[in-house]
Amino acid sequence: MLKRSFELSTDPGSAHLQSSPQSTKERILVAAEELFARHGFDGASLRQLTSAAGVNLAAVNYHFGSKDRLIEEVFRRRLDELNGRRMDALARIAGQSETNLEDVLAAFIKPALDLSHDGNGSLFMRVLARAFAEHDDTLRKFLSENYGHVMRQFTAEFARLLPDLSKEELYWRVDLVTGALTHAMSGFGMIQRKSDVTESSHREQTAQHLIRFAAAGLSHP
Template sequence: MALQSVSGRTQSADTKTRILDATEDLFVEFGYESMSLRQITSAAQVNLASVNYHFGGKEALIQAVLSRRMDKLNDERLKLLDALQSTQGAALTCEHVLVAMFLPALRMAGFDEAGGPRFLRFLGRAYTDVSSVVQDFVNGHYTSSLGRFFDAFQQTLPQLPRQELGFRLHFAMGAVAGVLASSNTNRLVHDFTRGQSDDEAVVIGRLAALMVAALNAPLPDPAQLDALKTIIARADESRAAESSR
């Protein structure tokens, strides 16, 4: 009886893992709203009753998928941020914060247990999926982690008002997530690093160069705005002249 019980638990665990794996694959390819429970049960080779038994429904299922990957990632990110803040103190820079943010993800992507290279696509999808179910979970479940990183960035960029920093981070991280969500993530990373995608310092260095530039970019001064207004006015005049011909 004991052996049968162990076998039953193993089979149940295997079923649950197949459901999670199938859901993750479909989520990465199509997004939350475009995947159905019918597709999930077909890919996992289970019936709907199994999904309901283990997860209770589609919303709870995607939350379990997100937690399975992102809980560990956020724990590793916070541990590294704590270590860097402890050793650097007031000398903490944007580069330190970005290392804490990106290095754990790169290393998890290097292990099959975390989904391998597809892990980066999964992260890109998780941060860019338009579903309120996904975004509410990510923003709510990881509020503490997001707040810690925001405070760290603010420490390194004290000249930026909080609202401006928030906009710039949203813009920069959204751009990175959009690239990661692409179906050609591996090729994009390879091209982005000029063939050195296996070098952690190169990957993070290239990302940091772009993000730090975006975060530190000065706002346009009145003279620059006037110059842009002139360019826009001339463009409109040229278009109007071309239309009148």
């Protein structure tokens, strides 16, 4: 894949570049997340990004250096917190005799659903879905290198609870569960929240349905 890069601005003394680095960087990340969700990684142009974030190319280059790096930071901004919550939840139950399959699935699924309903979290879920749909090898390598250990630890706990499944069969099933979760998080599903159901109740219903569905799929002989 061709390396995506930013052109340098000829105006390094831009007022945008001299504004607060944290606020400028955050504006760029927020704008990038929304544009990537709408148009994909290649479809979102630098002109759209700088306009939406209220910055110039020098500011984008200063904080990220390349489009690949910006994409990685969009993911890191969300996934560090998400997977931290997952690992904390897994650490409380892993290896214990009373832990069951639904407990482990809840540790994996609930933090993700919480994120998908938290502010612009649903936008990020669409970005995540695009990462799989667009077959971006550079991004997939980044996700594997930085977050693959999370999936490996969950899979190890699934393997402990499902000793009769072969490694290959388990990996197939875990991959399908992850796909179902990504679909549920993206908000593209047929089941929409009813007007008389609160957001938190709908999220809990989604989690319970998905946990039961995934447990049945993982444990089927």
